[in-house]
Amino acid sequence: MSQTQTHHAYWDEQQLTPLIDALVARGWYAGETFLDVGLCQDLHAELTRLEARQQLQEAAIGRGDERTLRRDIRGDAIHWLDRESLAQRRYLALMAELQQQINIALYLGLFEFEAHFAQYPPGAFYRKHYDSFRGRANRIVSTVLYLNPDWPSDGGGEMALYDEHDSEREVARVVPRAGTFVCFLSDRIPHEVLPTRLPRTSIAGWFRRNASLGGRVDPAR
Ligand SMILES: O=C(O)CCC(=O)C(=O)O
Ligand SMILES: [Fe+2]
Numbered sequence: 001m002s003q004t005q006t007h008h009a010y011w012d013e014q015q016l017t018p019l020i021d022a023l024v025a026r027g028w029y030a031g032e033t034f035l036d037v038g039l040c041q042d043l044h045a046e047l048t049r050l051e052a053r054q055q056l057q058e059a060a061i062g063r064g065d066e067r068t069l070r071r072d073i074r075g076d077a078i079h080w081l082d083r084e085s086l087a088q089r090r091y092l093a094l095m096a097e098l099q100q101q102i103n104i105a106l107y108l109g110l111f112e113f114e115a116h117f118a119q120y121p122p123g124a125f126y127r128k129h130y131d132s133f134r135g136r137a138n139r140i141v142s143t144v145l146y147l148n149p150d151w152p153s154d155g156g157g158e159m160a161l162y163d164e165h166d167s168e169r170e171v172a173r174v175v176p177r178a179g180t181f182v183c184f185l186s187d188r189i190p191h192e193v194l195p196t197r198l199p200r201t202s203i204a205g206w207f208r209r210n211a212s213l214g215g216r217v218d219p220a221r
Pocket of ligand 1: 118126131144159192193202204
């Protein structure tokens, strides 16, 4: 490999350039058929097994002492990725390479990636929120990969993204169909999950930079 060539093991330039450009220009990116269908199927099958074995936990909001279950804000059940399957390891390898490429292009100093499977049962939603707060940002770039093999037009459960300067202005509505991948700056882009009519599956993940809060290292979760 010559020094002027960049070599990516998984991603090619045609996929990464639009993602990086969109992150810089407007703070978010959404791409259909961004990820391999076979990998999405394997991840979806794993989530189905985890659910059957009751290995999903109801998701909380807040952190530390302030963690609470609030079904009126957030209704999903989750399982943190822990590299326990080949499919997880493949997905995490893809994200590790994406992290590297974002760092090269944007100097964000992304340091690690954490992610969980999520399942929204019928009727569930996640009200409009930011994934981190300015000045206390530990989560820098948010990601979502959808795993649902089919999604009817009346299925609901879209993710709505809002303008970074006007949190009332919707800028995109993303259908949670398998292979679609979204990423955005965690402290800039308000977003929400609209009520779903069908069980809705995804992997939500965050590229982090370790931030020290008052001398303590910010806890991971
Ligand atoms: O599943 C989605 O579309 C977004 C989930 C989300 O916003 C989150 O888990 O913070
Ligand atoms: Fe979020």
